[in-house]
Amino acid sequence: MQADHPQDLVTRLSQIDQSRLPADGGxxxxxLIFEKSPYLLQHAENPLDWYPWGDExxxxxxxxxxxxxxxxxYSTCHWCHVMAHESFxxxxxxxxxxxxxICIKVDREERPDIDNTYMTVCQMLTGSGGWPLTLLLTPERQPFFAATYLPKDSRGGMMGLLDLARKVTELWQTERSRIDQTGAQIRESLLRLEQTAAKSATLDAQSLRAARDHFLQSFxxxxxxxxxxxxxxxxxxxxxxxxxxxxxADQQAQVMALQTxxxxxxxxxxxxxxxGLHRYSVDARWLVPHFEKMLYDQALATLAYLDAWxxxxxxxxxQVAQEILDYxxxxxKHPEGAFCCxxxxxxxGEEGTFYVWTPEQIRSVLGKEQGDILCHIYGVTESGNFEGKNILHLERDVAELAKETATPPEQLGALLGEARHKLxxxxARRIRPHRDDKILTGWNGLAIAALARAAAxxxxxxxxxxxxxxADFILEQLRTAEGRLLRRYRAGDAAIPAFLEDYSFFIFGLTELHQAGFDNRYLATALDLSRGMLHLFSDAQGDLYDTGDDAETIITRGRSRHDGAVPAGSSLAVLNLLRLGRLSGDAQLEQRGEDLLARLLPAAIQNPQAFSQLLIALDYALGPRExxxxxxxxxxxxxxxxxxxxxxxxxxxxxxLLRRPDDAVLEHLAAPVRDKQVVDGRITAWLCRDQSCQAPVTSAEELEKMLAG
Structure with a gap:
């Protein structure tokens, strides 16, 4: 086991003078010592002869x-650490x-194309997936075995890594033709999966009603x-x-969201x-989390809480949205301005150590009286709720607790706030979990959207x-001179051609940034990147690939349709195209969005819970659009x-759209502003609903009435 804390290990290895090392690391x-990814660097001192993914x-x-x-x-993955310590x-x-x-390590956050391709293989072969993801490939990159975590030694019906290595070494010599045949069959299955049905669906509200019913069944x-x-x-x-x-006006749909x-x-x-939110809850009560914290979870949750507000x-x-963004x-936040993964x-060496407490630890910080109050409110007991310690949680919100204790809510809130700051x-004096300080274009796009919308x-x-x-950091450091986005930045190095999700997430962030502050630069860049996205990722049939036509193809170019922890890139691309088409008056962009929506919708009708972001785009497309x-x-x-x-x-x-006097840039970018003038020298609002414009109004009260009409 490495003696370094993971953060110290990555920092130490990042500072080594690589120019003095031989090509194999010495x-x-x-x-892996020559890589920038924290995850790959964490394995650079392994005795395994790791290579990064590549032709070599x-x-x-x-x-x-x-x-x-x-x-x-990936570097914040608990079971990845377990397998590393046990085996690697x-x-x-x-x-x-x-x-x-030949051993190859891949950071899935840097290379979602590799991860998505071989995760699909794992799901095809085993019925499930997860990380660490373990594959065996032929030299032609064709997979013939897939699993997730493997122990060093076989146990409990699970094959161990040592037994797997011995068995496959023998089979490689004695049954190579069968291995090659298996790999070829899996490759053909992947290629068939990528083929898209030509049938399109009609855009109607029934798909939204059906989605609500699906959610209700599993609520x-x-x-x-x-x-x-x-x-x-x-x-x-x-x-x-x-x-x-x-x-x-569906109260049940709203209740499901709000209660969650x-x-x-x-x-x-x-x-x-x-x-901030941890990755997920291992129980049904939302009590015990898997403790990692991801940038995309913070961003997407903020947007949902703002919707609820x-x-x-x-x-x-x-308030919750503000709390998440405080974290x-x-x-x-990276010192250079963007956000870490x-x-x-x-x-x-243990999961959750940084976050859990005993009553004694709390009293030592707060004193007995305040400590006892906080222990009662947050469910902290001597026996604990997590390996003898306590995950702080609330059974009721502060307003209900105030009623229960006959304490004014402001007073109780102030008491809890003071205690929280002390804790x-x-x-902060504990050993902090490792932070993966890569900057990813797409995930930063989601964070930009959340920050901008919350600001407004x-x-x-x-x-x-x-x-x-x-946003400015991404545009300065992760966009080439030719205008193409890159995916990853770390330690001064920008690399890897950006994927569809990077484009769609970042365009979404720029659009939200424009809506919050009305800076024309961000609208112009969002439009430019959207047109570039269509050029790079289109399949000439109205659909989009995950990888650009100038990037490496991992068996296929990929079509990630389903939402997961983050929305599908194609689904958010639909919403971007529809919104930017309206903002700019570019009917071609809007039509591309509607065509892509209709093409993707049949799968959403079959499995709506896997296509929430696409159905959000459908809700926008159905209007009324204003x-x-x-x-x-x-x-x-x-x-x-x-x-x-x-x-x-x-x-x-x-x-x-905010039309300032003599704003030639906006008039060029956005056709809807071109004939919208000030009335009577006053701030004037023009409302156009489904391409039909109302008479202008000059007061907030009149605007509110018009919006309600």
Whole structure:
């Protein structure tokens, strides 16, 4: 086991003068020492002769006629660490693999194309998937075996890595033709999966009603969320339900979303001391989380809580959104302005150590009286609820607790806030989990969207500054001179052609940034990148691939259709094309969005819970779609009251353009503003609904009435 804390290990290895090392890393390292990924660097001192993914490794496999051992994971993955400590740091495993296999390590966050391809293989062969992902490939990159975590030694019916290596080494010599045949068959299955049906679906609201019914069937009426353990946040499901609730005045759809958001905040899934969401709950109650924290979860959850705040007007949801962003800015912000990938579940060699408490630890920080109160409120006991310690959680929100204790809510809130700050300061002295400090374009796009929307809705201008800094960093460091986006930045190095999800997520972030601050630069860039996206990823049949036509193809170019922890890139691309088509007046963009939506919709009709983001786009497409142009009489005019009207309720199908005097740039970008002038020298709002424009109004009250009509 490595003596370093993972963060210290990555820092130490990142500072080594690589120019003094031989091409294979030398006696102390393997070839991963030359990589930027924290996950790959964590394995650079393994005795395994690891290669990064690339032609060099496969050429050697062909030359020496050896199978490839492929391991895919990420740096904040608990079970990846377990397998690393048990096997990859073990000399016996190295002696079993190095002579007979070419070993390749992949960071799934850097290369989702590799991960998606071989995860599909794992699911085809085993019926399930997860990380670490373990594959055996031919030198032609064709898979013939797949699994997830494997122990070093066989146990409990699970084959161990040593036995697998011995068996495959023998089969490679005695039954190579059968292995090649298996690999070819799997490859053909992957190619068939990529073929898309030509049939398109009609855009109608019945698909949304059916989705609501699907969610209702799996809704947990006791603990909220959907299905049984484990439970994932999947915030885009909740954003969809809030839109369905609004469209059909469907209280049940709204209740499912709101109760889930409430339980997520109250349970151990939410870090009650430092804020932010953990990855998922291992139980049905949202109590015991898998403790890693991911950037995309924070961003998507913020957007869902903001939707709930607009849908209900209840401050609880806006407050949670603010709390999540407090964590994001405090702990995930990179010194250069963008945001890091996430934080590990483990510290001090154990999962959750950083986050759990005993009553004695709490009293030592707060004193007996305040400590006892906090222990009672957060369910902290001597016996504990997690390996003898306690995950802090709330059975009820602060308002209900205040009633129960006959304490004014403000007083109880202040007491808990003071205690939380003391515990946060005490916790900061613990050994912190490793932070993966890669910057990914797509995930930053989601964070930019969340920050920008929160800045606008919660009147927090500092948040738009954070969003703009992140966007500017991506545009300066992760966009080539030719305008092509790259996926990953770390330690001064930008690399890997961006994927469809990077384009769609980042375009979404830029669009939200424009809607929050009306900076024309971001609208112009979103439009430019959208047109570039269509050029790079189109299949000439109206559909999109995951990888660009200028990037490496891993058996196939991939078509990730289903939402997972993050929305499908193609689904968010649909929404972007529809919205930007309306903002710009570019009917071709809008038509591409509608065509892609119709093409993807048949699969969503069959399995709506896997296509929430696509159905969000459908909700927008069905309208009524509204564009509001606010014309200013002079550069100093502030349309504060009109923007407040537009932002105080959930209006997911309403877009806003701010027309400043003599704004030639916006007039060039956005056709809807070109004939919208100021009336009587006053701030003037023009509402166009489904391409039919109303008479202009000059007060917030008139605008509110018009929006309600």
């Amino acid at each position: 006696p102390e390292f393997n070839r 490794a496969f050429e050697r496999a062909r030359r020496e006629n050896k199978p490839v051992f492929l391991s895919i994971g 740091e073990d000399r016996q495993v190295a002696d079993a693999l190095n002579p007979h296999f 947990d009426r006791h603990h909220a969320g959907f299905g049984s353990a484990p439970k994932f946040p999947t915030p885009h499901n909740l954003s969809l339900l809030l839109r369905i609730g609004q469209r059909f 958001l409430q339980q997520m905040r109250l349970g151990g899934l939410f870090d009650q001391i430092g804020f 607009q849908a209900t007007g209840e401050n609880f949801y806006g 994001l800015v405090r702990d995930l 996430g934080e590990d579940a483990d510290s001090e 946060l300061a005490a916790r 809705l919660l009147d927090q201008p500092a948040l738009i500054t954070h969003a703009a800094k992140a 564009e509001v142009v606010i014309a200013l009489p002079d550069a100093d005019a502030r349309p504060t009251e009109m923007l407040k009207v537009l932002r105080q309720k959930l209006r997911p199908r309403t877009l806003v």
